[in-house]
Amino acid sequence: MSYQAAVEAAGLYHIYRERDVETVALRGAELTLERGSWTSVMGPSGSGKSTLVHVIGGLLEPSGGSVLIEGEDITRLPPSGRAIRRRRTVGLVLQRDNLHPLLDVAGNIALPLQLDGRPKAEVRDRVAELLTQIGLPGRARQPSRQLSGGEAQRVAIATAIAPRPTVLLADEPTGELDEAGAGAVLDLLDALRATYGTAVLTVTHNPLVAERAEHRLVMRDGVVG
Numbered sequence: 001m002s003y004q005a006a007v008e009a010a011g012l013y014h015i016y017r018e019r020d021v022e023t024v025a026l027r028g029a030e031l032t033l034e035r036g037s038w039t040s041v042m043g044p045s046g047s048g049k050s051t052l053v054h055v056i057g058g059l060l061e062p063s064g065g066s067v068l069i070e071g072e073d074i075t076r077l078p079p080s081g082r083a084i085r086r087r088r089t090v091g092l093v094l095q096r097d098n099l100h101p102l103l104d105v106a107g108n109i110a111l112p113l114q115l116d117g118r119p120k121a122e123v124r125d126r127v128a129e130l131l132t133q134i135g136l137p138g139r140a141r142q143p144s145r146q147l148s149g150g151e152a153q154r155v156a157i158a159t160a161i162a163p164r165p166t167v168l169l170a171d172e173p174t175g176e177l178d179e180a181g182a183g184a185v186l187d188l189l190d191a192l193r194a195t196y197g198t199a200v201l202t203v204t205h206n207p208l209v210a211e212r213a214e215h216r217l218v219m220r221d222g223v224v225g
Contacts, residue, residue, distance in 0.1 A: 006199035007033040012065035027222035033199040043219035049203035058086040091160030098156035106140035150181030
């Protein structure tokens with residue numbers, strides 16, 4: 001498989017400030033993600049993993065450094081532009097609360113496409129395609145709150161990749177799942193990157209997740225190495 005850079009993060013710093021206290025979460029972190037690749041970043045709690053995901057995903061503006069997605073520096077965009085870019089090119093699966101509790105399975109997967117103004121027929125076809133890919137073709141109308149942990153994570157991943165993003169960022173994607181559920185989620189990530197050429201970044205403290213990635217990095221004190 002031939003790769004080209006999907007994401008290039010360079011010199012990332014992020015400082016959290018609360019009253020007179022400053023916490024440096026990122027200290028010049030650098031990371032390159034190639035299209036179709038799977039990179040895992042391991043590290044203990046407090047090492048900056050989640051902050052790295054939020055900055056690359058455009059949810060946080062870094063204190064310094066740059067994040068290029070397909071060559072465009074999203075850190076230089078205004079908040080509205082960054083939100084549009086994120087919606088179209090970045091899939092996010094966070095540790096919890098990925099699904100809208102008042103929407104059914106199909107409604108959750110359709111939501112990012114509807115927010116982007118996609119035609120109804122395109123949304124319908126894409127939802128049906130993804131439901132089949134995640135192994136839940138008959139569950140479109142099931143309320144999301146009735147899903148098991150593993151099912152909810154699969155729906156969260158389908159929602160994240162519905163717009164065919166350049167990169168999928170997953171923060172502890174198997175954190176609360178049993179071994180079978182975790183394996184199913186990791187198999188899905190592997191299949192999706194192969195199908196769509198999406199760059200996958202998983203941040204985790206679980207070595208079983210890290211072992212599935214092609215590229216394994218370690219994060220300590222805000223630095224990726």
